[in-house]
Amino acid sequence: MVQHDTAPEVAEQLSEFLKRRREQIAHRWADAALFSNVFTVSRDEAVEAGRAVAEALADVARSGRLEDIEAPGFDTVRDQLGRMTSARTQSGYTPTQIAREVAGLRAPVAALLRAEFDDPADERMHACLLELTVLMGTLRLVVLETTINAGEELIARQRQQLLEVATPVIELWEGVVAVPLIGTLDSSRSQVVMESLLEAIVERRARYAILDITGVPTVDSLVAQHLMKTVAAARLMGAECIVSGIRPAIAQTIVHLGIDLGSILTRAGLADALAYALTQQGIAVSARPTAGADSR
Amino acid sequence: MHAPLTPTARLPIGSDADLAWLRQHVRQCAADLGFGLVQQTKLVTAASELARNTLVHGGGGHVEITTPTDGARRGLRLSFVDSGPGIRDVDLALTDGYTTGGGLGMGLSGAKRLVQDFVLDTRPGLGTTVTITEWVSGFPAPRPGAR
Amino acid sequence: MTDFPAVHPEPVPVLALGDILLVTLRGDLYDGAAEQLQYDITQRIANSPVPVGGVVIDLSGVEIVDSFLGRILAEIAASARLLATRTILAGMRPAVAITLVELGLTLPGLATALDVDRALAMLHRAPSVEGGA
Structure with missing residues (x-):
């Protein structure tokens, strides 16, 4: 200049x-x-x-x-x-x-x-x-x-604001909250997920929290760690966290991290996770009506 | 330039009452600077761990609290100073579960994980200074609704 | 949350609710008071004329748990277990839980509940101590 x-x-x-x-x-x-x-x-x-x-x-x-x-x-x-x-x-x-x-x-x-x-x-x-x-x-x-x-x-x-909008916590049943995650999870978004899910546990007095990652294609090790920390933090608060919809690639990341999956409750899908939470609360979940089978 | 919201402070660390007072002071500073609740809690917890180290291993000392700025970012910086025996093996002291004080061995390593910036300066026989800095994330305005 | 949480240099009271001991922690706890509490609870269980049905520690008013208090809580639960009594931590706040996990303290083997009501219900449902950890 x-x-x-x-x-x-x-x-x-x-x-x-x-x-x-x-x-x-x-x-x-x-x-x-x-x-x-x-x-x-x-x-x-x-x-x-x-x-x-x-x-x-x-x-x-x-x-x-x-x-x-x-x-x-x-x-x-x-x-x-x-x-x-x-x-x-x-x-x-x-x-x-x-x-x-x-x-x-x-x-x-x-x-x-x-x-x-x-x-x-x-x-x-x-x-x-x-x-x-x-x-x-x-x-x-x-x-x-x-x-x-x-x-x-x-x-x-x-x-x-976008982060908060992108992570809605919904109440599936009395005492059961869930976050259906869709899209790429980065570190700051998984931090927001963790905080909103834990807040929802307190607000809804939820005994069960479901983290559904069916819509998440892959996670890096930092995000996988965040998910595991969310599970551990929920447990400290007195709630049980169920991770549903883990894709094979994510399962591999978790195994590579050396995290003991035995300590984490997992289910194949959101519906299975909800069924588990309901059964645990003494609510009977009956099998699908047979009408569908008859039509075959 | 911006005037610091919280003036620089120097607090003694000589008893468990000092630890309690330090925790409250750090909480207030962090809230004033606009840290979110989780960040506040992490910072106060790290401060508590490090102050207890200063008290138990360093034989007491003091903490200096400053509020640095980096461009538009604001931060809170805490320096824990003692003139105790120092740490002979820093790597070992930063290992999870290693303890000489009868604790869980999570003090130093845990505090390091709780903050963004962690600097340990120790000289055997002369003392130890641990400095941690946390920056306000996101936008600088304090959230009035934050608990 | 404008006012400072109270500092407690005085001992934390241990209340008896039927056969259950209830401890409510609030604000900031002095190290000495935490150690005293550990001693008090163990003494109360050991000297109780009737078997103590459980210990509930209400943490809903606690803003931070560092590794010192974490160790005390784990040790209270461990000594209670040796005396055939369950301990349940109730009402830990989200920010405290996140910080403890980040610190590396997941307190495995410690039973937890969302609030005191749930903790009492858990103790009444399964009054006896399960064998393992």
Whole structure:
């Protein structure tokens, strides 16, 4: 990146201008898209937000670090900008559109700055305008940074929600809960499965918990270990965990891990697991009615 | 920069009352930082194991609690410091079931399994420092509904 | 869960419910109190004029079980078994169970129940000690 040299007296002059005219700047910004679309309820709020940003820019200009997005002056408005950009993101704006709105904040300030000078050819004016452009460019980067951070946070939250949605715990019978797992199990998902199944045991006062992995094609050793830990944790809580639908490949992984399958209750399918749980509770499960056999 | 939610603290480890107080303090710090319930419980349990080691094997010492940040990530770091005899065979001490203190031999090895980061620094005759760090997983905002 | 769990420097009471001993653990337990409890339970079983039908330890109010408390619980059950008495751990919380398993303490041979009611029902259904572990 080409380092741009700022004459200290120009930066000082720009800072002084931003501070002195912050009210006018704030009022003009309040009508700009970025502020007016975020603070829809009260224009006073928009003006107040604009004033804070103008003051922050004045601080950054005074410090001389006009190109530095880490300049301390920005810290005071980072939260505020974050709230504004996340409001824009939530109404469907892309980072590019937000950046364009930030770019739109320069023109009204530049107009005010030009009005400060009587002579339109004044070199000091051009120097100040150049510095203002640099400063507004840095502000745009700061806003982009907060937008991206907010986006990452949103993705993390959605990933968590997706995990929870993808692992429904259902009550099959009074005292019998089950998680039918479908698709690839990774470490973080099996962690969520473990926690939701154990929570369900407490909530439903379930004596039996069925972990059905018929829909899981394969597991790695870490996930297999998670499954075994779930069984052990359920037992500590006073519930019995039944693993149903273990595919041959998964059985092999478990054997390779050296886990004693004798300590784990397994059944071929979800139905067999449920039948076991019901029988254990003294509920008679009778064989299939013979009607099906007659039709052959 | 962000101001730390929980200030740095230094607590003594000299009695089983200190252990109880440490557990409560770590629980509170972890809850403030937004750790989920399971992560909190693992962290408090690891702290309890290591503090008991400091007390039983190190002849007492102290714990330093800090809240490091790594980018947007926040963490809780606990350093257990003693000036006891040190550990002669670290690999052996980290083996499940190995014990010199009459416990189950799960203290060090178990604590290591409970946290994301585990660093053991020991010098025979000079003492032992065990530092564990746990990072808040997922998004940084504390969950108000979390128990 | 805003308030701190109570710290118990004082001994944990052992209650008699018919022929069953019920111990309710809450909050954070001092090491000394846990050791005292182990001694108390063993003494109560040994000195009881009538055979003790079982010991139920209610853990629903306990937020952490480390290897020390885990060892104490296993030893209580082992000594009770030697005195022909069953021990049932009741109401362990999910987070505590996950942590214990991660720690490597699965407490094999220890009977567990979802809550005190279930534990009492288990003891009444099979009042005698089964032979093996």
